[in-house]
Amino acid sequence: MDFLTEGILSITWQQVVMYVIGGLLIWLAVKKEMEPALLLPMGFGAILVNIPMSGVLTQTMEGAGQVEGIIDWLFEVGIHASEAMPLLLFIGIGAMIDFGPVLSNPKLLLFGAAAQFGVFLTITVASLLGFDLVDSAAIGIIGAADGPTSILVSLVLGSKYIGAIAVAAYSYMALVPIIQPFAIKLCTTKKERRIRMPYEPKSVSRMTRLLFPIGVTLVAGLVAPASVSLVGFLMFGNLIRECGVLENLSQTAQKELANLITLLLGITISASMKAESFINVQTVMIMALGVVAFVFDTMAGCMFAKIINLFSKNKINPMVGAAGISAFPMSSRVIQKMGLKEDPTNHLLMHAVGANVAGQIGSVIVGGVILGLVPGMLL
Amino acid sequence: MNVDFHVVSQTLQLMWQGMAAVFVVMMIIYIMILALYIGTHKKG
Numbered sequence: 001m002d003f004l005t006e007g008i009l010s011i012t013w014q015q016v017v018m019y020v021i022g023g024l025l026i027w028l029a030v031k032k033e034m035e036p037a038l039l040l041p042m043g044f045g046a047i048l049v050n051i052p053m054s055g056v057l058t059q060t061m062e063g064a065g066q067v068e069g070i071i072d073w074l075f076e077v078g079i080h081a082s083e084a085m086p087l088l089l090f091i092g093i094g095a096m097i098d099f100g101p102v103l104s105n106p107k108l109l110l111f112g113a114a115a116q117f118g119v120f121l122t123i124t125v126a127s128l129l130g131f132d133l134v135d136s137a138a139i140g141i142i143g144a145a146d147g148p149t150s151i152l153v154s155l156v157l158g159s160k161y162i163g164a165i166a167v168a169a170y171s172y173m174a175l176v177p178i179i180q181p182f183a184i185k186l187c188t189t190k191k192e193r194r195i196r197m198p199y200e201p202k203s204v205s206r207m208t209r210l211l212f213p214i215g216v217t218l219v220a221g222l223v224a225p226a227s228v229s230l231v232g233f234l235m236f237g238n239l240i241r242e243c244g245v246l247e248n249l250s251q252t253a254q255k256e257l258a259n260l261i262t263l264l265l266g267i268t269i270s271a272s273m274k275a276e277s278f279i280n281v282q283t284v285m286i287m288a289l290g291v292v293a294f295v296f297d298t299m300a301g302c303m304f305a306k307i308i309n310l311f312s313k314n315k316i317n318p319m320v321g322a323a324g325i326s327a328f329p330m331s332s333r334v335i336q337k338m339g340l341k342e343d344p345t346n347h348l349l350m351h352a353v354g355a356n357v358a359g360q361i362g363s364v365i366v367g368g369v370i371l372g373l374v375p376g377m378l379l
Numbered sequence: 380m381n382v383d384f385h386v387v388s389q390t391l392q393l394m395w396q397g398m399a400a401v402f403v404v405m406m407i408i409y410i411m412i413l414a415l416y417i418g419t420h421k422k423g
Contacts, residue, residue: 106416113405120390127389136386137390220404223407227404370393372400373396377392
């Protein structure tokens, strides 16, 4: 009857820590409603893969030879071999996003670029902490504030820390309402936060909305070809939304496809949360670097707005620059709330939404740029 | 973990090349939107 106690006796303290981490992720998802669609499956998956001799993992069994585990198989097929899951999720995200606010005020695109500075600064900080170039780049991309991009970049580059990076990316996206106000207050004055921005939207024609996703794909694809899978799938989803003749497909992409992939992505990522590779100092460092990335992204967006204000007659509220991080739509809501707190009659929402969707484009482009540049540096 | 200053210098190179690339792409998209706006506005 030894086999009944074999599992219990072979539990390691690292696996117990993973049960606690899994429980914490589930608690954050259920009690605090922090990115529940991702953190709950990841939390449960962290418990599943850390049960001794877990049947969800591929293993060699006496008498039966090698037995495929479902989570290892999902990871191998859906993420490692094809990157299909994070990429397919982009179709759903593209179908959800209305690029109207940035099309009516394209200047906001520049904030989507400026707020990516935190990604590169974090890469340098990670290298100063001793991470190699591949792992530093994969850690820095947490600052793209875009879960699927973080997973895809760390996967393609072959980082060892994909589990910790995914946990950090999704956890900090949920913590944007805490991280961003702190970072914004560090680099802006009360007077700057009260700057008013009149909202005068230009009308956006249907043709513009239709040609935009095609044009962005061509531009990003030709200038930074490595970004074409990210940008292309995002814009494909948006084209389905804007074409006006595929309403059913658009709804399916926004709901069923996005939900199904999200459901599987969370639990599949847990394959990289095995105790032996997750419980280490590097994981703690990655979690800390994730905060650094979000703080520097936010500050870079604010500082860029302040620089533009030096030369522009129509002043920009620096908080709008902070919405240039991806984290859509949470970041724009945070900016609107902060604006109203400083001045109850100052509505910044539409400007912030414009910068926020620009940040979505910026994050996939920065992911593609890193995928294009880093392999060349490794030669 | 030991700091490899060759890697640090590569990340600095990545920083300026990466930010330049992101700004270039965004500027081209900006110009494209303006062209689309002018094109559709004229047509209208």
